Amino acid sequence: MRVRRQSWQSYWYELRFRPEGDPSFAPMSPDGPRRVPDESLALGTVGEFAEGLLAAGADELDDLRGELRVLVYTEAAPAPGTEPVLVRTVELGRH
Numbered sequence: 001m002r003v004r005r006q007s008w009q010s011y012w013y014e015l016r017f018r019p020e021g022d023p024s025f026a027p028m029s030p031d032g033p034r035r036v037p038d039e040s041l042a043l044g045t046v047g048e049f050a051e052g053l054l055a056a057g058a059d060e061l062d063d064l065r066g067e068l069r070v071l072v073y074t075e076a077a078p079a080p081g082t083e084p085v086l087v088r089t090v091e092l093g094r095h
Helices: 038-043 048-060
Strands: 012-019 066-073 086-092
Touching: 012 048, 038 048, 048 066, 048 086
Parallel strands: none
Antiparallel strands: 012 066, 066 086
């Protein structure tokens, strides 16, 4: 009897920040997208991962004013203009 391995789609995410009053978002890391941990996908959806990441980021960056955005891709190195499969945004510094 063969044991069936669990499989799922791999995803990569990038965090971007837009300071209050700035017209555009900028990447928070020069390294490009990072892989969504397999453990996160085994325990929930990519949307749940994104929501948790933004919640943690909002807590850690509570001294900033603006917006924090996570973009999720199905490619490790998306070509310019590639649409993300998921986008979530949270406002920072709005107490």
